[in-house]
Amino acid sequence: xxxxxxxxxxxxxxxxxxxxxxxxxxxxxxxxxxxxxxxxxxxxxxxxxxxxxxxxxxxxxxxxxxxxxxxxxxxxxxxxxxxxxxxxxxxxxxxxxxxxxxxxxxxxxxxxxxxxxxxxxxxxxxxxxxxxxxxxxxxxxxxxxxxxxxxxxxxxxxxxxxxxxxxxxxxxxxxxxxxxxxxxxxxxxxxxxxxxxxxxxxxxxxx
Amino acid sequence: xxxxxxxxxxxxxxxxxxxxxxxxxxxxxxxxxxxxxxxxxxxxxxxxxxxxxxxxxxxxxxxxxxxxxxxxxxxxxxxxxxxxxxxxxxxxxxxxxxxxxxxxxxxxxxxxxxxxxxxxxxxxxxxxxxxxxxxxxxxxxxxxxxxxxxxxxxxxxxxxxxxxxxxxxxxxxxxxxxxxxxxxxxxxx
Numbered sequence: 309x310x311x312x313x314x315x316x317x318x319x320x321x322x323x324x325x326x327x328x329x330x331x332x333x334x335x336x337x338x339x340x341x342x343x344x345x346x347x348x349x350x351x352x353x354x355x356x357x358x359x360x361x362x363x364x365x366x367x368x369x370x371x372x373x374x375x376x377x378x379x380x381x382x383x384x385x386x387x388x389x390x391x392x393x394x395x396x397x398x399x400x401x402x403x404x405x406x407x408x409x410x411x412x413x414x415x416x417x418x419x420x421x422x423x424x425x426x427x428x429x430x431x432x433x434x435x436x437x438x439x440x441x442x443x444x445x446x447x448x449x450x451x452x453x454x455x456x457x458x459x460x461x462x463x464x465x466x467x468x469x470x471x472x473x474x475x476x477x478x479x480x481x482x483x484x485x486x487x488x489x490x491x492x493x494x495x496x497x498x499x500x501x502x503x504x505x506x507x508x509x510x511x512x513x514x515x
Numbered sequence: 516x517x518x519x520x521x522x523x524x525x526x527x528x529x530x531x532x533x534x535x536x537x538x539x540x541x542x543x544x545x546x547x548x549x550x551x552x553x554x555x556x557x558x559x560x561x562x563x564x565x566x567x568x569x570x571x572x573x574x575x576x577x578x579x580x581x582x583x584x585x586x587x588x589x590x591x592x593x594x595x596x597x598x599x600x601x602x603x604x605x606x607x608x609x610x611x612x613x614x615x616x617x618x619x620x621x622x623x624x625x626x627x628x629x630x631x632x633x634x635x636x637x638x639x640x641x642x643x644x645x646x647x648x649x650x651x652x653x654x655x656x657x658x659x660x661x662x663x664x665x666x667x668x669x670x671x672x673x674x675x676x677x678x679x680x681x682x683x684x685x686x687x688x689x690x691x692x693x694x695x696x697x698x699x700x701x702x703x704x
Contacts, residue, residue: 502576
């Protein structure tokens with residue numbers, strides 16, 4: 309009778325398939341990724357149960373939040389060409405010259421909140437420094453209403469570039485008081501933009 | 516299966532015969548998989564996978580109000596007014612403020628507060644409309660955000676409108692004009 313020999317099993321497994329899958333997923337995520345850039349003006353959006361998603365293009369976002377104790381509005385526009393065109397219009401209107409490089413930089417930038425006269429300084433900064441720069445918001449009072457012009461000219465630019473009406477989204481801080489939001493809504497309504505999106509976060513089920 | 520070749524491959528050992536050793540073609544993939552999954556995790560977390568949510572809001576045309584000045588007759592039995600005040604205060608009344616069908620009362624946000632109320636009122640309005648022979652017409656909600664109310668209050672109420680489904684039969688509107696009585700109402704309590 310032969311001795312029963314316990315066969316020593318190898319503990320290592322074949323990783324080839326796992327490796328394949330892992331890299332496939334990795335490639336997918338790298339290709340679909342658009343890096344999350346730090347927000348220049350961080351806001352805490354209110355929550356809602358509505359599931360509609362924000363459109364990805366033909367969109368301009370007006371961010372309303374607090375910076376240095378004041379209510380400020382930041383402006384963002386989607387699409388590189390639209391942005392460049394809008395900057396061109398604004399430069400014309402306010403007599404500010406932008407070089408080709410600056411215009412290119414503006415096309416790639418995210419939201420900003422400076423008067424157009426100071427936009428150059430922001431454009432010449434590194435992306436990481438912009439959020440630390442303490443941008444004062446876009447002027448929106450009756451004497452110097454640049455926000456109105458940004459809205460108007462970006463709509464024009466979007467029609468020229470994409471041949472579509474621009475959508476507006478309002479991304480307000482939940483703690484912001486209603487008059488601040490109303491001011492922006494009124495500004496949009498003055499230009500007959502009566503329909504817009506309010507950016508919200510997802511609320512839990514048992515609200 | 517996947518073992519790392521630890522010995523000196525086909526190197527010479529001692530003074531023995533030079534033998535071409537059969538190379539193990541398998542490489543240990545553990546470290547590679549580890550790295551791959553680490554990167555996957557990184558990219559998943561840094562990617563904005565989902566677009567932010569949004570809520571559609573359509574406001575009535577401003578110009579029209581000024582030029583036409585046409586008062587729209589609204590049945591007081593069907594109107595419910597919500598006053599948004601400071602610190603999450605929410606007051607609702609039904610009909611006209613002078614002769615309310617339901618006296619002004621404080622409510623809280625959320626499913627146990629205003630939502631219950633909205634649902635019962637909607638049911639009442641539905642019965643009222645059916646009795647009048649126009650079952651399609653639902654409740655009209657007037658939202659009045661005061662200067663002290665926050666954006667969160669407004670979105671909460673709009674969300675409530677969406678949950679309850681006021682738009683399916685009736686409608687809702689944001690109105691900014693306050694009567695002195697309404698201002699008083701928000702200040703008192």
